[in-house]
Amino acid sequence: MQTVRGIGLWQSDDLPDWPNPACFVDESQDADVRTKVIEYLKAGEVTACSSYDWCRLCGAQLSLAAQEDGYYTWNTLLAHYVEMHAVRLPDDFIQHVLSNPTPIPYSLEAKYDQNRYDDTWWKSQKGWHDGSQVEIVPFRSYYDSVGVLWLTAVTHPVTAAQLKFVRRFSDFSFFSTLALREALRSGEPLLLQQEFHVTRVAEVAAEAAALGLTLTHIRYESREEWQQKAR
Numbered sequence: 401m402q403t404v405r406g407i408g409l410w411q412s413d414d415l416p417d418w419p420n421p422a423c424f425v426d427e428s429q430d431a432d433v434r435t436k437v438i439e440y441l442k443a444g445e446v447t448a449c450s451s452y453d454w455c456r457l458c459g460a461q462l463s464l465a466a467q468e469d470g471y472y473t474w475n476t477l478l479a480h481y482v483e484m485h486a487v488r489l490p491d492d493f494i495q496h497v498l499s500n501p502t503p504i505p506y507s508l509e510a511k512y513d514q515n516r517y518d519d520t521w522w523k524s525q526k527g528w529h530d531g532s533q534v535e536i537v538p539f540r541s542y543y544d545s546v547g548v549l550w551l552t553a554v555t556h557p558v559t560a561a562q563l564k565f566v567r568r569f570s571d572f573s574f575f576s577t578l579a580l581r582e583a584l585r586s587g588e589p590l591l592l593q594q595e596f597h598v599t600r601v602a603e604v605a606a607e608a609a610a611l612g613l614t615l616t617h618i619r620y621e622s623r624e625e626w627q628q629k630a631r
């Protein structure tokens with residue numbers, strides 16, 4: 401069976417030895433090739449869904465799914481790096497895309513053959529420069545960008561729409577209507593989620609405000625605090 405090269409797994413606090421996307425940023429790359437690469441990445445067959453990841457360069461939190469074409473495997477965040485941050489991927493991959501390869505459909509056999517994946521090529525990639533000139537704002541890592549989401553005020557009387565909103569948070573999804581109504585009536589702050597990404601706060605807070613709910617988001621001060629409280 402064809403060996404499938406992993407591409408686009410970036411370094412993080414937990415994976416410090418992996419490639420750094422800042423080193424791959426190249427604003428001078430060929431625009432047509434770049435567009436082609438973005439389209440190719442987006443068109444890859446989705447083979448597995450995981451949860452989400454954050455962009456190492458801008459902190460955006462994006463949902464994440466594995467994709468592959470039978471030769472390479474990447475995830476849905478990789479197109480974001482190329483499109484939003486001018487990341488130029490290694491020449492081997494660019495040549496592969498430009499050769500208009502026919503994708504090999506993802507099979508059941510492939511699914512159960514974890515040995516077909518190879519990360520060694522990707523892990524050895526160093527990029528085009530040391531990355532020091534690339535501005536990374538505003539988050540340095542995932543741990544800087546999550547916080548605790550509290551429900552801190554509720555207008556009365558408690559409405560069905562308010563209950564429905566709170567039930568979206570997993571800790572409350574199985575609460576009985578009676579118990580949840582009591583919790584909202586009590587006026588006590590309600591911990592909605594331990595690990596809520598800052599980029600989603602404005603949207604969810606506006607939605608809550610329209611229902612008469614006030615949300616408060618408090619970021620963790622450090623990775624250590626995050627580990628202690630969120631995990």
Ligand SMILES: [Zn+2]
Nearest residue numbers: 455457458460
């Ligand atoms: Zn980004």
